[in-house]
Each structure stands twice: as C-alpha cells, then as structure tokens.
Amino acid sequence: MMRKLLLLLGLFMLSALALRAEQPVLRWSADANSNAPYAFYGKDNKLTGFEYEIIQAIAKHMGRRAKLIQNDWDGLIPGLGRDLYDCVICGIEITPERAKEVLFSNPYYVTFEQFVNRRGTPPISSLAQLSGEQIGTLNQTAALRMLEETPGVIAKTYTQEVNAYQDVANGRIFGVLLDYPIAKFYATPNPELQFSGPPLGQVVYGIAMKKGNTELQRQINAALAEVIASGEMRDILSRWGLWTNTVAGAFGQPEAPSLPDTAYKAFYAAHTEKVSFWKRIVRYAEFWPLLLKGAVMTLEVSIAGMALAIIVGFTLAIMRVFGAWPLRWLATLYIELVRGTPLLIQLYIIFYGLPNIGINLSPIIAGILGLGLNYAAYEAENYRAGLHAVPRGQMEAARALGMTHIQGLRWVVIPQSFRLVLPPVTNDFISLLKDSSLVSMVTLLDLTGAYNRIATQTFDYFGTGLLVAAIYLLIGLPFVRLARYTEESLAVDQRRPNQKPGLFRRPAFARIRRKA
Amino acid sequence: MSELSSMETTPTPLLSVHELYKSFDETPILHGVSLDVEKGDLVSIIGPSGCGKSTFLRCMNFLEIPDAGRISIAGVTIDCQGMEDAPPQDLQKRAHELRQQVGMVFQQFNLFPHRTILENTMLAPMVTRGITRETARENGLRLLEKVGLTTLADRYPAQISGGQQQRAAIARALAMNPKVMLYDEPTSALDPGLVDEVLKVMKDLDAEGMTQIIVTHEMRFARDASDYIVYMEGGNIVEISDEDEIFENPKDERTRQFLRKFI
Numbered sequence: 026m027m028r029k030l031l032l033l034l035g036l037f038m039l040s041a042l043a044l045r046a047e048q049p050v051l052r053w054s055a056d057a058n059s060n061a062p063y064a065f066y067g068k069d070n071k072l073t074g075f076e077y078e079i080i081q082a083i084a085k086h087m088g089r090r091a092k093l094i095q096n097d098w099d100g101l102i103p104g105l106g107r108d109l110y111d112c113v114i115c116g117i118e119i120t121p122e123r124a125k126e127v128l129f130s131n132p133y134y135v136t137f138e139q140f141v142n143r144r145g146t147p148p149i150s151s152l153a154q155l156s157g158e159q160i161g162t163l164n165q166t167a168a169l170r171m172l173e174e175t176p177g178v179i180a181k182t183y184t185q186e187v188n189a190y191q192d193v194a195n196g197r198i199f200g201v202l203l204d205y206p207i208a209k210f211y212a213t214p215n216p217e218l219q220f221s222g223p224p225l226g227q228v229v230y231g232i233a234m235k236k237g238n239t240e241l242q243r244q245i246n247a248a249l250a251e252v253i254a255s256g257e258m259r260d261i262l263s264r265w266g267l268w269t270n271t272v273a274g275a276f277g278q279p280e281a282p283s284l285p286d287t288a289y290k291a292f293y294a295a296h297t298e299k300v301s302f303w304k305r306i307v308r309y310a311e312f313w314p315l316l317l318k319g320a321v322m323t324l325e326v327s328i329a330g331m332a333l334a335i336i337v338g339f340t341l342a343i344m345r346v347f348g349a350w351p352l353r354w355l356a357t358l359y360i361e362l363v364r365g366t367p368l369l370i371q372l373y374i375i376f377y378g379l380p381n382i383g384i385n386l387s388p389i390i391a392g393i394l395g396l397g398l399n400y401a402a403y404e405a406e407n408y409r410a411g412l413h414a415v416p417r418g419q420m421e422a423a424r425a426l427g428m429t430h431i432q433g434l435r436w437v438v439i440p441q442s443f444r445l446v447l448p449p450v451t452n453d454f455i456s457l458l459k460d461s462s463l464v465s466m467v468t469l470l471d472l473t474g475a476y477n478r479i480a481t482q483t484f485d486y487f488g489t490g491l492l493v494a495a496i497y498l499l500i501g502l503p504f505v506r507l508a509r510y511t512e513e514s515l516a517v518d519q520r521r522p523n524q525k526p527g528l529f530r531r532p533a534f535a536r537i538r539r540k541a
Numbered sequence: 542m543s544e545l546s547s548m549e550t551t552p553t554p555l556l557s558v559h560e561l562y563k564s565f566d567e568t569p570i571l572h573g574v575s576l577d578v579e580k581g582d583l584v585s586i587i588g589p590s591g592c593g594k595s596t597f598l599r600c601m602n603f604l605e606i607p608d609a610g611r612i613s614i615a616g617v618t619i620d621c622q623g624m625e626d627a628p629p630q631d632l633q634k635r636a637h638e639l640r641q642q643v644g645m646v647f648q649q650f651n652l653f654p655h656r657t658i659l660e661n662t663m664l665a666p667m668v669t670r671g672i673t674r675e676t677a678r679e680n681g682l683r684l685l686e687k688v689g690l691t692t693l694a695d696r697y698p699a700q701i702s703g704g705q706q707q708r709a710a711i712a713r714a715l716a717m718n719p720k721v722m723l724y725d726e727p728t729s730a731l732d733p734g735l736v737d738e739v740l741k742v743m744k745d746l747d748a749e750g751m752t753q754i755i756v757t758h759e760m761r762f763a764r765d766a767s768d769y770i771v772y773m774e775g776g777n778i779v780e781i782s783d784e785d786e787i788f789e790n791p792k793d794e795r796t797r798q799f800l801r802k803f804i
Contacts (some may be wrong), residue, residue, distance in 0.1 A: 426714070427640050428665060436668055
C-alpha cells in the first residue's frame, strides 16, 4: 500500500515536472522604467500597463509563463539579435524598414498620432501648419518620421515623453506629436496642455521577434487571434481607456468600450493628486530598497570597472613609456582609438556586436568591460604623465646604486608617481561613477534606472532627481576623502617633522597657503 | 709627483679608462680620454664648463654609454669597441655588473624623497642583493653614524638641509660597498656654509683608503685633499699634475688661463 502511494506520488511529481517543462518561459522585453501606459512599474512597484496585460494574455494562451527582461529603448531591437529575450512588445510600429531587420506579429494595437500644444492656442488642422515651429517627439517613432516629412518643421527628440510635454508647458517648444496612448496618459492630466487637431496618420504596433523565428511568430499570432476574438483584448484596452474607434474598426468589433476605464482613472488620479511635502518624503523612504539595489549595482560596476581601468591603464602606460616601438605604437593606437570614440557606442559593440563573432558576455561583465576598457585609456595617460613627472635623476640614482631598470621602476619611480596621479585618478573615478549610468543600456538596473522607474511612478521628476543626485554625491564622497588621505600620507616630501596625516585634517596645501 | 711615479710602476690600476670617445647628436664631447687611478687615490677633475668632465665621470659607470673606448674597474672590463653589434641587453648586463663596484654622488643629491634617510641607505642592498631588513638597517645606521646623521635617520630628505642630504647620499652609495666613489660636482648645489661638512666626509673616506674621483669647482678642496688633479678642456685631458704644482706652476698654458680666474 505504502509502496503504491509512493509510486503514485512519484508519478505525480514527474508529471508536474513534465508540465513545467512543457511551459517554458516567454521572455519578453520592454523599457519598463519609463513607459506608461505600455508597460511600467505602477503602485507598489508592480509591473502594469496595457501591453503588459496583452503579453500576459498571449503567454497564457500559448501555455507559457511571461517574464520581463528590462532593456533600454534603444537597445530593444539589438537585444533580439543577441537572444537576450524572445520578443519585444513596446509600442514598436510595424514599418517596412524594421520588417527587414525583425519578424513582426500581426498588429495588436492600431492608433494614430495626436498633436498637443499649450491650452489656449488655436487648434491645427494639419501638420503643414506647423512649419517653422519646434515640435517635440521621441526617437525612432512614427511621429518623428511624420515631422521630418513635413517641410519647415523643426523636430526635437526627447528620451522621456514627460520632458517633451513639460517643455510645451514651459513654452520652450510649440507642441508635441506622439502616439495617442502617450498623449492621453501624459498630456491630459496637465491642465496647461490641450489636444489640438484631428487624429493624424496611422500607427500599427506589432510584437517584434528575431528574424527567422517563424515558429514563435506562428504561435504568437495564433494566441493573439484568440485574445482578440475572445474579447480579452477589448476588455484590456477598455480598462486602459484606449479602446478607440480606430482599433475597434481594425479588429471589426463594436466601438463602445466593454468595461469602464478604471486603469486610466487610477493613473489620472495618481498623477493629479496633490502630494504634501511630508507625504512625499515618506514616499521616497518607501523606495529605499529600489534605490539601494540601484546604488549597489552602480557601485559594483564602478569599482570593478575602475579596477580594470587601473590595471589595463597601468600596463598601457608602461608599454608607452618604456616599451619597444611596436608596443609603444600599439598602446598609443589603443589610447587614441578608445579615447576618441563614445563610450555608449563601445558598450553597444561589446554587448550587441561581439555576439556576432561568438563572444556572448553577461550584462554585468559587458558593463564592467565597457567602462573599464574605456577609462583605461584615460588612466594610461594619467600614469604616463605621472611617470614623466618623476625627475630623471631618480632613475639615474637607482641605476647607479646597482638596480636594474625594472627594480628602479618598481622601488623608486612608480611609488613616487603614485602620489602624483592620485588626484586625476580620483577625478576619473568620480567621472566613471556617473558614466556608469550608461550600463542601463545593457539591461542593468543601476541608480539612474531606479530614478527613471521611481520618477515615472510618482511623476515627481524634480524631487526624485535631487534625491538620486544626492545619492551619487554621497557614494562618491568617501572615495574622495580616502584619496586625499592617501595622498597626504604619501606626501612625505612636503611634510614637516613629526607631522602626521589625518583623515579629517586640512590638506597640506591649505597650511602652506596660510603660512605665506 | 710621487703619486704619479708610483702609478707608473703598479701593473694594474684599480680604475682604468682607455681612449674614451663620446658625442651627443654628432657633437663630440670626449676625444679619446684615458686615465688610470690607483687604489686609495683621491683625484679631482677640474676644468671649464662644457669641457666634458661630467660626461667623462658619467661614462665611468655607464650612465652615459660611451661610443668607443675601454673601461675597467676592479676587474670588470667593458670594451665599447664593437659593442654596437652586440645586443643592447649584453652591454646593459655588463654595465650593471660594473656599477656594483662603483658608487656615485650627484650634484642634486637625488635622494629618494618617499623614503627616510635610513631607508634610502637600505633600499638598494635589499633590492639588489637580497640582504635582510635587519642587516641593511644595521649597515645603514653604521654608515649614517660615519657621516654624522644618526639623529636624522628617520627624517625624510625634504626635512633636512642640503649638506645633510649630500652626506646621506654618500652614505647611501657606501651601503653598496663600492670599490670606487664618483662625485659629480657634489657641493655645487650647496650654500657655501654647508660645503665643508660634505668635504670633511670625503676626507675621512680618503683617510680610510677609499678610491674617489671628484668633478669639482672647489679649487681649495682640490688643492688640499687631492692626491693629484686632472685638468680637462675641450674633451681632452690637458694636464695631470701634483696638487701643488698645478696651482703654482701649471705646465700647460690653458691650465694657467683657467686657474688665473680662481686665484
């Protein structure tokens, strides 16, 4: 009897395992750090958004579990080629050019561009009226293409939709042209802005997949068709207030929403809510786990990146100063090449380009490598200057005392140049700490990523910005202190007898100035 | 004069330079200079600025690589003839061997500023000969006592006077137990009041039998302390004379012209 039970239990567990194996994860990507109402972190830091709900529904129909892999907007498509995830759903418009690079599902949403300008200005009837005006929009959007095709319009691209609308309210630009869902969620709550003119053009969103992945395309299309036919799609879009005549017509379904727009109302209420100063402070406190996580990532990447930069930079400097000509030439080439090209592009090449030749790095390794190899070029020049700043007589004295060249470097020249290069190296570390925000490009959530997520959740860009800036400053300060202390400890040639360095003592130069 | 005659009779001098040539960027500095120095001698090299005396001294321990000529010090011989064809590591290796026999003191002291006076004397023996810290320390303290710096052993170079620094530099060079000491204008960077303390150390070393070669402008010291004086001009040795004779009755007209400015 017991045996039978065990057998049954075993079989049950096996089948459960098999069931799990049959339900693989559907890895989808979006830039969820600032992406209302598509997919974003809403109340209590939980993922929400209409695309989030759509992909959940599609995954359910496919018998899969959906899992978000966060990535920056500009990295979404390159990430597909790198197999970071299976598909991208992030308001990506189906265009012939994009269709050459990726595979698209059938449309899951059809919408139009909505022009928004300051309340009180006369409405427009067509884009041609905007000639000579500065109009804001986002990168890689249908709206940008339409603006560029209109003669005389000066298109300004933003990375955050909220900044574009803020600039209209502040009078910096004349208006903003963006997809209707964005306009509805970002412009409507702002009393200084108004919808102006008719729906413009047509924008069709599709789920992007890696070129050649037709099997996944077939499955997603089948699931999508079920989601639309069952009315789930109409329910989702109705709750988000996005069930428009356009999309109803495209799906051949009734124009009336099937449910009240509760999700939109909640968003609107949160956005227009007046938050007291004290409540705001409490809200920041609630975000500390996210901020801490971001700060730890920033620190991790920065320290590891700097360590790499110091090691590689030092090697380059030695090669350049003491190496034979091929080494010298190689080091110079590296320094000029790396210093002369943008860090962002280097990161892209390392993370999205190297897989093409079979080198697949994890995001954190790619981030550290990108920052470290880039800063190595600057470090090399620091050390070169430091090595040259040690008087020639020092090496001569070392040689005359019977040391070899290497021994002279190790015991006499390098220890002296170490102190000389500390200030510029500290400088570079602080700079690297801030540049590390670029690693959000390779799907890492650092402090800047945390800032984006919190700001879009609370609509408090100013306060959150100050808070995150303060955290960057706080992270950097101990290193500055430590560097100054080390520098003073090493400045034995500028110290009077019996004078000891202190962590909180005024720096040596201050004393010298006072004496003079 | 007695020194000169004894030099001729001794078969192998401690230091021997033969037909040394050196030019910088096509400008000839040394034109085949030869000099033999006996063990225990104190030799002063004098001459006008640019006569090549400092270059000559620096060639002796290969801080400058001679173009041609032969140098042998305490049994280590380097013949620069044909060295152009040999790999540079080869020359460096021989030069390194030769430097083990030679101590050098510079005009600007060139003490290691990041190390205390005592550590300055300890570093080279520890690094190059693998001597233990304790032995090096003992040895360093003994040498600092000899140059009168025991109380300043834990000071850094920037915290002591120029004369003290130069005495420390001498102690540092002595720590390698050299057979020959070379001084490149050791008192030129010092205040006049600090010169004597350095010269006294050199006289003490002479009394102990150290072989020393000094490039100097200190005519009084050259005359008082030297066994003989080498006068150089235009990249050649013009005259080698007894210390009194060269001042009172120089053989060469050029020496006479030079010394007239000092007396």
